Amino acid sequence: MTSLTDRYVGATLRSVPAQRRDEIAAELRGSIEDMIEGRTSAGEDADAAERAVLTELGNPAQLAARYSDRRLQLIGPTYYLVWERLLKVLLSSVPATVGVVVGLVKAADGEPGEAVGAGISAAIQTGVQIAFWVTLVFAILERTNTALNLPEWTVDRLPRDHPNRQITLPDTAAAIGWLVLVIAYLPIQHFWSFIPARDGGGSVPLLDPALWSFWLPFLIVVLVANLAVEVVKYRTGRWTWPLVGANALVNSAFAVPVCWLLLTDRLLSPEFVARFEWLSQPDNLDTVANVSVAVTILTVLWIIIDSVVRFRRNPA
Incomplete structure (x- = not known):
């Protein structure tokens, strides 16, 4: 040689x-x-x-x-599709949600000029963290040959839906994920929230604890009903008039009480309002309530109109 x-x-x-x-x-x-x-x-x-x-x-x-027998790829074909699907679902909703919340807290803290920048920065950081940790977990799964126990693909799993399916799995997963987060946050925020107390001792609840007498349980029931609508939408695969009506009903059932509670200064907890000097001023609190109501109404109208337009474009 x-x-x-x-x-x-x-x-x-x-x-x-x-x-x-x-x-x-x-x-x-x-x-x-x-x-x-x-x-x-x-x-x-x-x-x-x-x-x-x-x-x-x-x-x-x-x-x-x-x-x-060593892999030279970070995420191999065995795990790639699951990794991609999960990453799309998380990145489609979580960073934007965190960015909006951080921006609102910054604005309520008397720093409206920094709210947009803080919200964008928080959204970007959240997206990077999600991408890093999800990828790290799947890279470990790849190298340890951990079985995900997913069902094997067969021809029986080919979609039977119309080729112009309107309700996709990523959209449904994102909507359900967001609803689950909101349902979980409603009770959790009374014990731990993202708003620190002024004296540094614990955190301040966002919503008034007195609402547990009726309104918060009612809103949770409405959100659970919204979850059921999302599941039925996905199983149906397309918009129908009953689904358009159910979608409008559950969204209105959530938005109307929230708007009424905002306008009557009953939604936010007194501790939260007192925590921010700018927000504790009556005029500023009214402004926040009016803007929040306008955003809520516009969002619900957009959701309802979008469902009607989609149905009319491609009726069942």
């Missing part, structure tokens, strides 16, 4: 387990010799044959990975 083959074998052995190096070296040298012999027997020059064989074998690091 010449130094060229020795260098190739040496480069390959650097990345394989020490206990297997002798075995792999013998196997690799034998393969190289056989391949060179095949070329020289056909009349090719020995040096040229050796160079061609080593070139054909490829990068020693890649060859070592094959010998070691």
Whole structure:
């Protein structure tokens, strides 16, 4: 063997387990010799044959990975589709939600000029964190061969829906994920919220605890009904008049009480209002309430109009 083959074998052995190096070296040298012999027997020059064989074998690091059964991709095909789907669902809703919340808190804290920048920065940081941690988890799953126990694909899983399906899985997953977060936050915010107390001792609830006498349980029931509508929408695959009506009903049932509570200064907890000097001023509190009501109404109208337009474009 010449130094060229020795260098190739040496480069390959650097990345394989020490206990297997002798075995792999013998196997690799034998393969190289056989391949060179095949070329020289056909009349090719020995040096040229050796160079061609080593070139054909490829990068020693890649060859070592094959010998070691080591993956050279961060997320392989076994996990890629699940990773991609989860990342799309999370990135489609969570960063924007965090950005809006941070911006509103900044504005309520008497710093409206910094609210937009703080909200955008928080959204970007949240997106980066989600992408990093989700990818890290799936990279670990990839290297530990952890089974996800997902059902195997069969032809029975081919979609039976109309090719112009209107309700997609990512949209439904994002909507359900958002609703679950809101339902969970309603009770949690009374024990822990993102709003620290002025004296640094614990946190301040966003919503008035007195609402648990009726309105908060009612809103949770409405949100659960909204979850049911999202599931039915996905199973149906397209908008129908009953779904348009149900969608309008559950969204209105949530928006009307929220607007009324805002306009009567009953939605926000007194501790939250007192926490921010700017917000505790009556005129500023009225402004926040009026803007919030306008945004809520416009959002609900947009949701209802969008469902009607989608139905009329492609009725069942």
